[in-house]
Amino acid sequence: MREYINETEYGIKPYKTLTSKDIDSWGSGLWEDSWINIYTDKRLINKLFTEPILETCSKENPFALADFGCGDGMVMKTINESLKKDYQAKIYNIDKNPEGIEQMQKSQDFEIHPVLEDLLNLPKEPITESYINYGTARFAIPYFSQEEQPELLNIFYRCLTPGGTMIILHDGPQHKGEGKLYNHFFEEINNVFRSKSNNYYPSVEELVDNSKKIGYKINIAKELTEIQAWLSPRSYDSRFKLTKQQFTELKKIFKRGFDKKQLPFTIDCGAYRIKRPLTYCIISKPK
Numbered sequence: 001m002r003e004y005i006n007e008t009e010y011g012i013k014p015y016k017t018l019t020s021k022d023i024d025s026w027g028s029g030l031w032e033d034s035w036i037n038i039y040t041d042k043r044l045i046n047k048l049f050t051e052p053i054l055e056t057c058s059k060e061n062p063f064a065l066a067d068f069g070c071g072d073g074m075v076m077k078t079i080n081e082s083l084k085k086d087y088q089a090k091i092y093n094i095d096k097n098p099e100g101i102e103q104m105q106k107s108q109d110f111e112i113h114p115v116l117e118d119l120l121n122l123p124k125e126p127i128t129e130s131y132i133n134y135g136t137a138r139f140a141i142p143y144f145s146q147e148e149q150p151e152l153l154n155i156f157y158r159c160l161t162p163g164g165t166m167i168i169l170h171d172g173p174q175h176k177g178e179g180k181l182y183n184h185f186f187e188e189i190n191n192v193f194r195s196k197s198n199n200y201y202p203s204v205e206e207l208v209d210n211s212k213k214i215g216y217k218i219n220i221a222k223e224l225t226e227i228q229a230w231l232s233p234r235s236y237d238s239r240f241k242l243t244k245q246q247f248t249e250l251k252k253i254f255k256r257g258f259d260k261k262q263l264p265f266t267i268d269c270g271a272y273r274i275k276r277p278l279t280y281c282i283i284s285k286p287k
């Protein structure tokens, strides 16, 4: 029996099969007039993750990268393709779920070192203190509870070199007030899946507050409004195997949300939809 991070992950489609054929495909989003899948689109990964790294790394000096909560390793695979052989980069992909990590262990990709560990209990080896020049956390922080998230940011901080940078992307709105409503909405959704997860979507504001308390310098912190992404009962159905009853329950929750008019809901292509906000932050450990 495979172990999943929470029950809603059962029946999950691997990222490589996620498409952006239509608005109801999980992860689809409109970016620069094209429909993309925000998980798998390499141009987007390069724009958000690779470019900021290339702006500051050098070909002469070796450096270390780590993806915290890497899943199937899509982010570092894409970054590594862009770095090619021109850079002396050592890459670590860390996740507590063995599935992606075991695939990486079998692969012939010698630049990427898979690390099967729980981020909250990250051992001091192989990611030693002040070792990582660039860390990434894509769609990973919300997998931790509100109470755990400051500790998680602390662990990243411990791993970073002075001047080291974390690049973060996940679902979350700009402000705390809206964040509270979003979390309440996703709690209702989780209840449909009878999921015991205590996932928490931090707003940009909360992430910045937590990061500043630890000592991070904030370079970029914003809701990524240039990507328009939406969630609907059908998009949930495209990713998880919904029963008829779950689908009906989701439709009711979406309709209730729409009627309350507190969050950015809409009706499009015959379905209630909620705007999926994306938080993008680049924070660094001072030199």
Ligand SMILES: C[S@@+](CC[C@H](N)C(=O)[O-])C[C@H]1O[C@@H](n2cnc3c(N)ncnc32)[C@H](O)[C@@H]1O
Pocket: 005, 015, 039, 068, 069, 070, 071, 072, 073, 074, 075, 094, 095, 096, 097, 117, 118, 119, 120, 137, 138, 139, 140, 143, 144
């Ligand atoms: C939505 S996936 C994102 C995967 C990857 N970052 C990406 O964007 O493709 C969230 C990942 O966080 C990982 N995760 C959740 N809790 C974790 C923990 N305590 N320690 C390590 N990884 C964790 C999950 O196993 C999962 O692979």
